[in-house]
Amino acid sequence: MSVMMNQAISAYRKASTTVPPVTAVVMLYDEAINATQRAAEATETVRFEEAEEHMLRSVAILRGLRQALDMEAGGAVAEQLVTMYSRTILALTRTVGKPDAAARYRRLAEGLTEIRNAWAGMTTLHPRPMQAEAAE
Template sequence: MSIAATQAAAHLQQQADSISPYEVIALLLDGALERLQQAKTSFCAGNLHEAQELVNRTIAIVNGLRASLDMEKGGEVAVNLNAVYEYVAARLQEDNVDDPMAVLDEASRLLAEVKQGWDGIADTGPVRAVG
């Protein structure tokens, strides 16, 4: 199995020297959402091994986002993001899920909400406290 890099990862690699910390987080969120969509596609096609690998890669991205949080400076926003990231990773790791597509949809919805909020702060100045 060969899983291609996400569009977000390709962009990050091409722009590594000029990308802001804000853009890195935005691209990580894009990458997680892209991996979840790929996992759904693989799952629907019956390729469960590939779907699980894509879910594992999503979990790694989410854990990276969680590790990037500055809990001291980020205040309540960082605490809330930490809880969302922790929940998403835990849901994606659950065994014996009755409806795996529902879990993928839930994770996608939650991360899309975070992404929408993150994009909404783009014009408010430098982002230092959270990720």
């Protein structure tokens, strides 16, 4: 297991002991979204090593979330989440070096924001605006 993955799992466990588990999930989504948006910004300004670091941070968080799923209790929903996390991780890692990498990172961040907001709907946390809405 990588150091970043251990850190993500550790952060989830720590957060889940101080806040309700659903709130911890929303907070981790926020971190993954922020890291993905920073990867886009770094790519646009030709800071490719920094972009990769941010992308890897997002991947580590998503791996931690995937690892924390209770497949028995979660049933079909947990299976769908595993698929979503796996596809998003793959998309993030395949984006590195692509000519349209910044746009891809932004689309991935928007997708994560939609899911984050669905989780936030189960808490008292407010929805996070989509990147396009935030720019207006």
